[in-house]
Amino acid sequence: MEEETFAKDVEAGISLGEDQVVYSSGYWTLPHLANLERRLARFPWPKTPELIWDLGGIQAVDTGGAWLLQRTLNALQQEGRRVVLRRLSPAQAELMRMVARSWAEGHISAPPAQPGRLERIGLLVWREGIQLQEALAFLGESVMTLLRTFARPRTLRLQALLKRLELDGYHSLPIIGLLLFLVGTVIAYQGAEQLRPLGADIFVVDLVGISMLREIAPLVTAIVIAGRSGAAYTAEIGTMNVTEELDALRTIGISPQELLVIPRIAALVIALPLLTVFGDLIGVLGGMLVAFGELGIRYTEFISRFREQIALRHYLIGIGKAPVFAIIIALVGCYQGFQVRGSVESVGRNTTTSVVQAIFLVIVFDALFSILLSWWKL
């Protein structure tokens, strides 16, 4: 296309002459086709069975223009009219022939009909079934690899494990500390509001202590790690899957489970309880500061009440939940990574799924813990 065709004033035109001949003019090229298409749609074609269409005024045609011409021509001929093209240049004719041939070869009808409701339900059940089967297969493989690792501890990839401990454990200290400090202060503030009118100020220690150690710190830590490490696991393993790195590992004789999954599970099982302890500490510290500022409870008073009133089991239950959450997060993250298929888009989709599933399962298991523990009156 020449530079001039970018000017707005050079249009593609079509008009009806007094001699009932259709005249076309201008540039039948992509920049002008939008207007031309609209104009053609409402063009008053003469109602005669035979039609003369003069193309001599056309300055330039590209494949788009040629197709629009051909398409209009097809429509006219379908109405049973005979159209004579006048002053058609050989180059234009060639282009129209090429476009018509490509259309004949390449046009596809509308996409296949949507499946019926019953078929859709069936497909859904089938797909979910396969998903479940694959998830179980993955779980089984992981457990087997884990048992093999226990049997021969030397197969544990120590280097990979230490690397994960640093990335997933050590590097998440600041964010977990900050979040739990804030949560601790919020609980203490809200507790102070409620307890002060009752004169039960000192119970803020029980409130902060039990809720933080037993529920809040393990849960918040697990959720942060699910968003941080679980997502990273899926993205890393998924990308390795797309770039055939996992297949490369298999051909070298290294099990991707052994190299990628086991160190990640092990690292989180070690790191998450430790992070939870750190979270407990910072969370209670946050509550203690607010208790002093709002209620005037001195630190020594807070700590001695804490030692008297907060049973060790609350702390142990909180810490005990962490490894379970760790296994859930690592397994879901790795599993979703292995489930990535083919495209880059799939990496993004599975990463989202991974985080949502991990957080969902963590909360479900937390609820199960609460139910079980209340049965045992703990």
Added chain:
Amino acid sequence: MAVGPLRSHAKEPVVEVHHLSTRFGATVVHEDISLTIYRGELFAVIGASGSGKTTLLREMIHLQRPDAGSIRIFGQETNAMGTTELRRLRRRCGVLFQEGALFSALTVAENAAVPLREYTGLSGRLIQELALIKIALTGLPPESARKYPDELSTGMRKRAALARAIALDPELLFLDEPTAGLDPISAGGLDALIQHLKAWLGLTIVMVTHDLDTLWRVADRVAMLGEGRILAIGTMAELARSKEPLIQAFFQGRRGVKVKERRWNQK
């Protein structure tokens, strides 16, 4: 490319590279390279791996800036261009990347429609029709239009990427290793397709390649890069006669001789 009386067939330069130099840190990739590509030509850039062929191509399509020198495309200096001018220039150029670079979230037909949606205000129906025509033009079977890139073979993916590259009827088409990774039959098919497209749409084509078969079959002129400079520019026959040792090595390697023998036997 438009067919019309405005086109003149005089030797009109389309791409002009003047005294171009590129360096990556201490490594000199190009040192004072100059070349001119004319309208209607199929110009190939060849050279050993790491000789800066792809870098030169990336500089021509303005994905990378040279350290010195200038590149003029359609007579306009690309370095001095603003966003609007650059967009206008990009509209006139099509690029086929080495791995195809199809958008994996879109079907082949949607991929071919992306430039049309971006640059034209056409109706959805017309865009769809034009995309399908371009897909058929590249020799893909119609069913592939609804498929996603990861469902296609490498050869089909190249064709689909080519359909996207020619969606806007560009005047200038850049091809980065179009036949790399293809079996000889697919490569031959793609060569034929490139020649047809060039004839049908009046394209000017700049191609980077290693493939001697492709070079003998389709290239009008060839520039050989090596040691950061242009070792030679000319037709394949001229280059094959060159006495320059690096060019000799390129052609006289076992594979090169075989191709040449085959050409000879065909004559």
